[in-house]
Amino acid sequence: MSIIKTITKPLVSSPERRLEADEDLYIVRKIQSGDVDAFDSLIFKYRERVYSVIYNLTSNREDASDLTQETFIKAFQSINRFKGKSSFFTWLYRISLNTSLSHLRKNKLRRFFSFEKMVEEDHTEGFIENLRTESDSDKAALMTELQERLNDAFQKLSIKHRTVITLFEIDGLSHKEIADIVGASIGTVRSRLYYAKQFLQGELKDYIR
Amino acid sequence: MLFKKRFSPKDEERLSHLIQLKRQEKPDEAFWLRFDEELRSKQLAAIVRSQSWYQRVGKLFILIARKSAAATATASILAFGIFTISETDYFAGKQPTTSPNQKEPVHPTDDDASAIDQPIFVVDDLHSQAEANEVDFSYGIDATPSYEINALTKKSIPVNYQIIAEPKQFTAGHINSGTDLGAKVIGTWNHF
Numbered sequence: 001m002s003i004i005k006t007i008t009k010p011l012v013s014s015p016e017r018r019l020e021a022d023e024d025l026y027i028v029r030k031i032q033s034g035d036v037d038a039f040d041s042l043i044f045k046y047r048e049r050v051y052s053v054i055y056n057l058t059s060n061r062e063d064a065s066d067l068t069q070e071t072f073i074k075a076f077q078s079i080n081r082f083k084g085k086s087s088f089f090t091w092l093y094r095i096s097l098n099t100s101l102s103h104l105r106k107n108k109l110r111r112f113f114s115f116e117k118m119v120e121e122d123h124t125e126g127f128i129e130n131l132r133t134e135s136d137s138d139k140a141a142l143m144t145e146l147q148e149r150l151n152d153a154f155q156k157l158s159i160k161h162r163t164v165i166t167l168f169e170i171d172g173l174s175h176k177e178i179a180d181i182v183g184a185s186i187g188t189v190r191s192r193l194y195y196a197k198q199f200l201q202g203e204l205k206d207y208i209r
Numbered sequence: 210m211l212f213k214k215r216f217s218p219k220d221e222e223r224l225s226h227l228i229q230l231k232r233q234e235k236p237d238e239a240f241w242l243r244f245d246e247e248l249r250s251k252q253l254a255a256i257v258r259s260q261s262w263y264q265r266v267g268k269l270f271i272l273i274a275r276k277s278a279a280a281t282a283t284a285s286i287l288a289f290g291i292f293t294i295s296e297t298d299y300f301a302g303k304q305p306t307t308s309p310n311q312k313e314p315v316h317p318t319d320d321d322a323s324a325i326d327q328p329i330f331v332v333d334d335l336h337s338q339a340e341a342n343e344v345d346f347s348y349g350i351d352a353t354p355s356y357e358i359n360a361l362t363k364k365s366i367p368v369n370y371q372i373i374a375e376p377k378q379f380t381a382g383h384i385n386s387g388t389d390l391g392a393k394v395i396g397t398w399n400h401f
Contacts, residue, residue, distance in 0.1 A: 036256070043248065047241070056231055065240070069248045073255050116234035127226045150231055169228040201224050208223045 017177065021087030028088055031079050039079070042088065043072055049171060050096045056166040057100045057159070059113045059151045067103055071096040086180070093167075093181045101159055113151055118143050131207060146207065153203035161196040168193055 024045075030038040050071055055064035074095050082091055131142060154162055163182060167173045168189075175193075179186045201208060236244075 039252075043245075047244070048235075051236070052232070055234065061236065065236075065244060065247075069244070069251055072248060073251050076252060077255055116236055118230070118233045119235050127230075146227075146230060147234065150227065154231075165228065169225060170231050197221065197224060200228065201220065204224065204227055207227055208220050 017087055017089060020089060024088035025084050028079060028082055028084070032082075039076055042075075042092075046089070046092055047072070050092065053093070053166055053171055054096055054100050055116065056154065056170055057097075057162055058104065059115070059155055061114045061116050063103065067099050068096070071099050074099065090177070090181055097163060097181065101163075104159060113155070115147055115151060118147055149204060149207070153200050156203065157196055157199060161192050161199070164189055164192040165196040165200070 024042065027038050027042055031042075047068065051064055051068045054067045054071070055061060058064050058067070071092065075092055082088065086094075128139065128143070131146070154165075157165065160182075164178060167178045167181065168175070173181070175186045175189050179189045182189070184192075
Protein backbone atom coordinates (compact mmCIF):
# COMPACT_ATOMS: atom_id res chain seq x y z
CA MET A 1 0.00 0.00 0.00
CA SER A 2 1.39 3.40 -0.90
CA ILE A 3 2.32 5.83 1.80
CA ILE A 4 0.24 8.56 0.19
CA LYS A 5 -2.90 6.49 0.54
CA THR A 6 -2.26 5.45 4.09
CA ILE A 7 -1.43 8.83 5.60
CA THR A 8 -4.91 9.45 6.88
CA LYS A 9 -4.97 8.03 10.38
CA PRO A 10 -5.36 10.38 13.34
CA LEU A 11 -2.39 11.07 15.55
CA VAL A 12 -2.29 10.32 19.25
CA SER A 13 0.45 12.63 20.44
CA SER A 14 3.12 12.06 23.02
CA PRO A 15 2.89 14.42 26.06
CA GLU A 16 5.62 16.68 24.68
CA ARG A 17 3.95 16.91 21.33
CA ARG A 18 0.57 17.46 22.97
CA LEU A 19 1.76 20.64 24.63
CA GLU A 20 3.24 21.78 21.38
CA ALA A 21 0.05 20.76 19.58
CA ASP A 22 -2.05 22.88 21.94
CA GLU A 23 0.07 25.94 21.19
CA ASP A 24 -0.15 25.27 17.48
CA LEU A 25 -3.88 24.70 17.65
CA TYR A 26 -4.33 28.09 19.30
CA ILE A 27 -2.47 29.71 16.40
CA VAL A 28 -4.43 27.69 13.86
CA ARG A 29 -7.71 28.85 15.40
CA LYS A 30 -6.51 32.44 15.06
CA ILE A 31 -5.74 31.87 11.38
CA GLN A 32 -9.09 30.21 10.85
CA SER A 33 -10.83 33.19 12.39
CA GLY A 34 -9.16 35.52 9.91
CA ASP A 35 -5.76 36.39 11.39
CA VAL A 36 -3.81 35.31 8.31
CA ASP A 37 -0.54 36.79 9.57
CA ALA A 38 -0.50 34.30 12.42
CA PHE A 39 0.48 31.68 9.88
CA ASP A 40 3.93 33.30 9.71
CA SER A 41 4.71 32.09 13.21
CA LEU A 42 3.97 28.50 12.15
CA ILE A 43 6.18 28.91 9.10
CA PHE A 44 8.99 30.26 11.23
CA LYS A 45 8.59 27.47 13.74
CA TYR A 46 8.55 24.55 11.30
CA ARG A 47 10.29 25.69 8.14
CA GLU A 48 13.70 24.23 9.05
CA ARG A 49 12.35 20.90 10.15
CA VAL A 50 10.12 20.55 7.14
CA TYR A 51 12.96 21.59 4.88
CA SER A 52 15.28 19.08 6.54
CA VAL A 53 12.88 16.18 6.03
CA ILE A 54 12.28 17.07 2.38
CA TYR A 55 15.96 17.71 1.72
CA ASN A 56 16.92 14.32 3.12
CA LEU A 57 14.27 12.65 1.01
CA THR A 58 15.30 14.37 -2.20
CA SER A 59 19.01 15.20 -1.66
CA ASN A 60 18.40 18.28 -3.77
CA ARG A 61 18.43 21.70 -2.13
CA GLU A 62 16.51 23.51 -4.89
CA ASP A 63 13.78 20.90 -4.99
CA ALA A 64 13.67 20.88 -1.20
CA SER A 65 13.22 24.65 -1.14
CA ASP A 66 10.38 24.56 -3.68
CA LEU A 67 8.69 21.59 -2.01
CA THR A 68 8.92 23.20 1.43
CA GLN A 69 7.25 26.31 0.08
CA GLU A 70 4.64 24.15 -1.63
CA THR A 71 4.02 22.37 1.65
CA PHE A 72 3.33 25.63 3.48
CA ILE A 73 1.16 26.94 0.66
CA LYS A 74 -0.91 23.75 0.73
CA ALA A 75 -1.19 23.95 4.49
CA PHE A 76 -2.23 27.59 4.27
CA GLN A 77 -4.83 26.88 1.61
CA SER A 78 -6.39 24.03 3.55
CA ILE A 79 -5.98 25.43 7.05
CA ASN A 80 -9.76 25.85 7.33
CA ARG A 81 -10.16 22.11 6.85
CA PHE A 82 -7.82 21.37 9.76
CA LYS A 83 -10.11 20.14 12.54
CA GLY A 84 -7.48 19.38 15.17
CA LYS A 85 -7.94 15.59 15.11
CA SER A 86 -4.18 15.30 14.78
CA SER A 87 -1.58 17.83 15.83
CA PHE A 88 -0.71 20.58 13.39
CA PHE A 89 2.85 19.22 13.37
CA THR A 90 1.70 15.80 12.19
CA TRP A 91 -0.70 17.31 9.68
CA LEU A 92 2.06 19.50 8.27
CA TYR A 93 4.48 16.56 8.10
CA ARG A 94 1.92 14.51 6.24
CA ILE A 95 1.51 17.30 3.71
CA SER A 96 5.25 17.60 3.31
CA LEU A 97 5.67 13.84 2.88
CA ASN A 98 2.86 13.57 0.38
CA THR A 99 4.25 16.54 -1.55
CA SER A 100 7.73 15.04 -1.58
CA LEU A 101 6.60 11.54 -2.52
CA SER A 102 4.50 12.91 -5.32
CA HIS A 103 7.48 14.89 -6.58
CA LEU A 104 9.83 11.91 -6.35
CA ARG A 105 7.47 9.66 -8.25
CA LYS A 106 6.95 12.24 -10.97
CA ASN A 107 10.68 12.73 -11.39
CA LYS A 108 11.92 9.17 -11.12
CA LEU A 109 14.05 9.47 -14.22
CA ARG A 110 15.27 12.99 -13.59
CA ARG A 111 17.36 12.68 -10.48
CA PHE A 112 20.39 14.73 -9.58
CA PHE A 113 21.75 15.84 -6.26
CA SER A 114 22.67 19.25 -4.95
CA PHE A 115 23.86 19.33 -1.39
CA GLU A 116 23.70 21.86 1.36
CA LYS A 117 26.97 22.90 2.91
CA MET A 118 27.75 20.85 6.00
CA VAL A 119 27.95 23.09 9.03
CA GLU A 120 30.16 21.51 11.64
CA GLU A 121 28.68 21.39 15.11
CA ASP A 122 30.44 20.95 18.43
CA HIS A 123 28.78 17.67 19.40
CA THR A 124 30.02 15.94 16.23
CA GLU A 125 33.51 17.33 16.30
CA GLY A 126 34.89 14.35 18.22
CA PHE A 127 33.27 11.86 15.89
CA ILE A 128 34.62 13.62 12.79
CA GLU A 129 38.07 13.85 14.34
CA ASN A 130 38.13 10.09 14.97
CA LEU A 131 37.15 9.39 11.39
CA ARG A 132 39.84 11.77 10.13
CA THR A 133 42.52 10.07 12.22
CA GLU A 134 41.45 6.64 11.00
CA SER A 135 41.28 7.62 7.35
CA ASP A 136 44.31 9.90 7.56
CA SER A 137 42.65 12.43 5.24
CA ASP A 138 42.02 16.15 5.17
CA LYS A 139 39.03 17.17 7.25
CA ALA A 140 37.28 19.19 4.54
CA ALA A 141 37.83 16.41 2.02
CA LEU A 142 36.53 13.85 4.50
CA MET A 143 33.43 15.90 5.14
CA THR A 144 32.74 16.21 1.41
CA GLU A 145 33.32 12.52 0.89
CA LEU A 146 31.11 11.59 3.83
CA GLN A 147 28.31 13.81 2.60
CA GLU A 148 28.38 12.25 -0.84
CA ARG A 149 28.50 8.70 0.49
CA LEU A 150 25.71 9.36 2.98
CA ASN A 151 23.42 10.94 0.42
CA ASP A 152 24.21 8.27 -2.11
CA ALA A 153 23.37 5.55 0.40
CA PHE A 154 20.16 7.35 1.37
CA GLN A 155 19.01 7.61 -2.21
CA LYS A 156 19.56 3.89 -2.70
CA LEU A 157 16.92 3.23 -0.05
CA SER A 158 13.30 2.93 -1.10
CA ILE A 159 11.11 5.96 -0.37
CA LYS A 160 9.40 4.19 2.53
CA HIS A 161 12.66 3.23 4.20
CA ARG A 162 14.22 6.63 3.51
CA THR A 163 11.21 8.33 5.09
CA VAL A 164 11.41 6.26 8.25
CA ILE A 165 15.17 6.58 8.74
CA THR A 166 14.99 10.33 8.09
CA LEU A 167 12.20 10.91 10.58
CA PHE A 168 13.85 8.70 13.21
CA GLU A 169 17.56 9.42 12.96
CA ILE A 170 17.62 12.96 11.61
CA ASP A 171 14.39 14.51 12.83
CA GLY A 172 14.42 12.57 16.07
CA LEU A 173 10.80 11.43 16.10
CA SER A 174 9.65 8.40 18.07
CA HIS A 175 8.38 5.19 16.50
CA LYS A 176 4.86 6.13 17.51
CA GLU A 177 5.07 9.57 15.96
CA ILE A 178 6.48 8.15 12.75
CA ALA A 179 3.76 5.52 12.69
CA ASP A 180 1.14 8.25 13.00
CA ILE A 181 2.71 10.35 10.29
CA VAL A 182 3.21 7.60 7.72
CA GLY A 183 -0.01 5.84 8.62
CA ALA A 184 1.57 2.51 9.46
CA SER A 185 1.79 0.40 12.61
CA ILE A 186 4.68 0.80 15.06
CA GLY A 187 5.79 -2.72 14.13
CA THR A 188 5.99 -1.76 10.48
CA VAL A 189 7.99 1.34 11.36
CA ARG A 190 10.44 -0.72 13.44
CA SER A 191 10.77 -3.25 10.66
CA ARG A 192 11.45 -0.57 8.06
CA LEU A 193 13.91 1.09 10.40
CA TYR A 194 15.77 -2.16 10.98
CA TYR A 195 16.03 -2.88 7.28
CA ALA A 196 17.14 0.68 6.50
CA LYS A 197 19.85 0.56 9.16
CA GLN A 198 21.09 -2.79 7.96
CA PHE A 199 21.28 -1.47 4.45
CA LEU A 200 23.09 1.72 5.47
CA GLN A 201 25.54 -0.24 7.60
CA GLY A 202 26.43 -2.24 4.54
CA GLU A 203 26.78 0.85 2.39
CA LEU A 204 28.81 2.81 4.94
CA LYS A 205 30.84 0.00 6.46
CA ASP A 206 34.10 1.79 5.63
CA TYR A 207 33.22 4.48 8.13
CA ILE A 208 31.79 2.28 10.81
CA ARG A 209 34.58 -0.16 11.61
CA MET B 210 19.10 -12.62 2.74
CA LEU B 211 20.92 -9.47 1.81
CA PHE B 212 22.41 -8.77 5.23
CA LYS B 213 23.58 -11.88 6.98
CA LYS B 214 26.13 -10.24 9.18
CA ARG B 215 24.93 -8.73 12.45
CA PHE B 216 26.52 -5.49 13.61
CA SER B 217 27.42 -4.84 17.19
CA PRO B 218 25.64 -2.21 19.30
CA LYS B 219 28.76 -0.11 18.97
CA ASP B 220 28.49 -0.28 15.20
CA GLU B 221 24.85 0.72 15.43
CA GLU B 222 25.76 3.68 17.58
CA ARG B 223 28.44 4.68 15.13
CA LEU B 224 25.99 4.41 12.25
CA SER B 225 23.58 6.67 14.11
CA HIS B 226 26.32 9.25 14.56
CA LEU B 227 27.15 8.96 10.91
CA ILE B 228 23.55 9.44 9.79
CA GLN B 229 23.10 12.32 12.19
CA LEU B 230 25.86 14.13 10.35
CA LYS B 231 23.18 14.87 7.83
CA ARG B 232 21.61 17.17 10.41
CA GLN B 233 24.52 19.47 9.70
CA GLU B 234 23.45 19.97 6.12
CA LYS B 235 21.75 23.26 6.72
CA PRO B 236 21.01 26.24 4.55
CA ASP B 237 22.46 29.60 5.58
CA GLU B 238 20.62 32.75 6.65
CA ALA B 239 20.59 34.18 3.10
CA PHE B 240 18.68 31.10 1.98
CA TRP B 241 15.97 31.69 4.58
CA LEU B 242 15.64 35.36 3.65
CA ARG B 243 15.07 34.39 0.02
CA PHE B 244 12.82 31.54 1.09
CA ASP B 245 10.62 33.88 3.13
CA GLU B 246 10.31 36.36 0.28
CA GLU B 247 9.37 33.70 -2.25
CA LEU B 248 6.94 32.06 0.13
CA ARG B 249 5.29 35.39 0.88
CA SER B 250 4.67 36.11 -2.78
CA LYS B 251 3.35 32.57 -3.35
CA GLN B 252 1.12 32.95 -0.31
CA LEU B 253 -0.38 36.16 -1.70
CA ALA B 254 -0.99 34.47 -5.03
CA ALA B 255 -2.64 31.61 -3.17
CA ILE B 256 -4.95 34.03 -1.35
CA VAL B 257 -6.13 35.42 -4.69
CA ARG B 258 -6.54 31.95 -6.13
CA SER B 259 -8.33 30.62 -3.08
CA GLN B 260 -11.47 32.67 -3.73
CA SER B 261 -14.49 30.44 -4.12
CA TRP B 262 -15.72 29.49 -7.59
CA TYR B 263 -18.89 31.55 -7.34
CA GLN B 264 -16.90 34.63 -6.42
CA ARG B 265 -14.70 34.07 -9.45
CA VAL B 266 -17.70 33.42 -11.73
CA GLY B 267 -19.37 36.57 -10.40
CA LYS B 268 -16.28 38.63 -11.04
CA LEU B 269 -15.90 37.12 -14.49
CA PHE B 270 -19.52 37.97 -15.29
CA ILE B 271 -19.07 41.57 -14.15
CA LEU B 272 -15.85 41.84 -16.15
CA ILE B 273 -17.52 40.54 -19.30
CA ALA B 274 -20.52 42.82 -18.77
CA ARG B 275 -18.25 45.85 -18.44
CA LYS B 276 -16.20 44.97 -21.49
CA SER B 277 -19.23 44.37 -23.67
CA ALA B 278 -21.91 46.70 -22.32
CA ALA B 279 -22.93 47.97 -25.77
CA ALA B 280 -23.10 44.49 -27.26
CA THR B 281 -25.06 43.23 -24.26
CA ALA B 282 -27.56 46.10 -24.58
CA THR B 283 -28.02 45.47 -28.32
CA ALA B 284 -28.46 41.76 -27.75
CA SER B 285 -31.01 42.45 -25.00
CA ILE B 286 -33.02 44.79 -27.26
CA LEU B 287 -32.93 42.28 -30.09
CA ALA B 288 -34.00 39.48 -27.78
CA PHE B 289 -36.88 41.59 -26.46
CA GLY B 290 -37.95 42.50 -29.99
CA ILE B 291 -37.90 38.90 -31.15
CA PHE B 292 -39.87 37.85 -28.09
CA THR B 293 -42.49 40.55 -28.64
CA ILE B 294 -42.94 39.70 -32.32
CA SER B 295 -43.14 35.99 -31.63
CA GLU B 296 -45.96 36.61 -29.18
CA THR B 297 -48.20 38.22 -31.83
CA ASP B 298 -51.02 36.18 -33.30
CA TYR B 299 -49.42 35.90 -36.70
CA PHE B 300 -46.14 34.39 -35.48
CA ALA B 301 -47.76 32.38 -32.73
CA GLY B 302 -49.91 30.64 -35.39
CA LYS B 303 -53.20 31.76 -33.75
CA GLN B 304 -56.35 32.81 -35.63
CA PRO B 305 -57.31 36.39 -35.00
CA THR B 306 -60.42 36.88 -32.94
CA THR B 307 -63.11 39.41 -33.58
CA SER B 308 -65.49 41.19 -31.36
CA PRO B 309 -69.21 40.47 -31.61
CA ASN B 310 -69.81 43.79 -33.36
CA GLN B 311 -67.04 43.38 -35.94
CA LYS B 312 -68.37 44.02 -39.44
CA GLU B 313 -65.40 42.65 -41.37
CA PRO B 314 -66.24 39.09 -42.41
CA VAL B 315 -63.70 36.36 -42.02
CA HIS B 316 -64.07 33.36 -44.24
CA PRO B 317 -63.00 29.97 -43.04
CA THR B 318 -60.16 28.26 -44.79
CA ASP B 319 -59.91 24.56 -45.48
CA ASP B 320 -57.79 24.13 -42.40
CA ASP B 321 -60.46 25.64 -40.24
CA ALA B 322 -63.09 23.28 -41.54
CA SER B 323 -62.49 20.67 -38.90
CA ALA B 324 -62.76 23.27 -36.17
CA ILE B 325 -66.16 24.40 -37.39
CA ASP B 326 -68.57 22.03 -35.86
CA GLN B 327 -72.18 22.73 -36.57
CA PRO B 328 -72.16 26.50 -36.86
CA ILE B 329 -74.69 28.35 -34.82
CA PHE B 330 -76.39 31.31 -36.30
CA VAL B 331 -76.96 34.23 -34.08
CA VAL B 332 -79.19 37.15 -34.61
CA ASP B 333 -77.89 40.42 -33.29
CA ASP B 334 -80.53 42.95 -32.53
CA LEU B 335 -79.37 46.21 -34.04
CA HIS B 336 -82.00 48.19 -32.16
CA SER B 337 -80.60 48.95 -28.85
CA GLN B 338 -83.95 49.91 -27.48
CA ALA B 339 -85.56 46.60 -28.18
CA GLU B 340 -85.55 43.73 -25.75
CA ALA B 341 -83.12 41.10 -26.72
CA ASN B 342 -85.54 38.26 -27.18
CA GLU B 343 -88.42 40.27 -28.47
CA VAL B 344 -88.75 41.09 -32.12
CA ASP B 345 -90.12 44.52 -32.78
CA PHE B 346 -92.31 44.47 -35.87
CA SER B 347 -93.24 48.08 -35.71
CA TYR B 348 -90.59 49.15 -38.20
CA GLY B 349 -92.33 47.48 -41.10
CA ILE B 350 -90.94 46.19 -44.34
CA ASP B 351 -89.30 49.38 -45.42
CA ALA B 352 -87.66 50.11 -42.19
CA THR B 353 -83.92 50.11 -41.79
CA PRO B 354 -82.28 46.71 -41.19
CA SER B 355 -83.09 45.44 -37.75
CA TYR B 356 -81.08 42.22 -37.39
CA GLU B 357 -77.73 40.86 -38.26
CA ILE B 358 -77.07 37.17 -38.58
CA ASN B 359 -73.68 35.73 -37.96
CA ALA B 360 -72.53 32.19 -38.02
CA LEU B 361 -70.53 31.16 -34.99
CA THR B 362 -68.49 28.18 -33.99
CA LYS B 363 -69.34 26.42 -30.77
CA LYS B 364 -65.82 26.72 -29.47
CA SER B 365 -65.91 30.45 -29.37
CA ILE B 366 -69.11 30.85 -27.43
CA PRO B 367 -69.71 32.87 -25.35
CA VAL B 368 -66.50 34.89 -24.82
CA ASN B 369 -65.54 35.38 -28.43
CA TYR B 370 -67.12 34.09 -31.48
CA GLN B 371 -65.78 33.58 -34.91
CA ILE B 372 -67.73 34.87 -37.83
CA ILE B 373 -67.56 32.35 -40.62
CA ALA B 374 -70.23 33.77 -42.91
CA GLU B 375 -71.01 37.09 -44.42
CA PRO B 376 -73.21 38.92 -41.93
CA LYS B 377 -76.62 39.58 -43.33
CA GLN B 378 -79.00 42.21 -42.17
CA PHE B 379 -82.70 41.70 -42.18
CA THR B 380 -85.78 43.58 -41.37
CA ALA B 381 -88.45 42.22 -39.12
CA GLY B 382 -90.31 40.79 -42.09
CA HIS B 383 -87.45 38.54 -43.02
CA ILE B 384 -87.03 37.16 -39.61
CA ASN B 385 -90.60 36.01 -39.62
CA SER B 386 -89.88 33.68 -42.45
CA GLY B 387 -87.86 31.56 -40.06
CA THR B 388 -85.08 30.63 -42.48
CA ASP B 389 -82.99 32.59 -44.83
CA LEU B 390 -79.83 31.92 -46.78
CA GLY B 391 -80.14 28.29 -45.77
CA ALA B 392 -79.67 29.03 -42.12
CA LYS B 393 -82.15 28.59 -39.39
CA VAL B 394 -82.32 31.29 -36.85
CA ILE B 395 -82.27 29.69 -33.46
CA GLY B 396 -81.95 32.65 -31.20
CA THR B 397 -80.47 36.01 -30.56
CA TRP B 398 -77.04 36.82 -29.20
CA ASN B 399 -78.44 37.57 -25.83
CA HIS B 400 -79.53 33.96 -25.48
CA PHE B 401 -75.94 33.04 -25.04
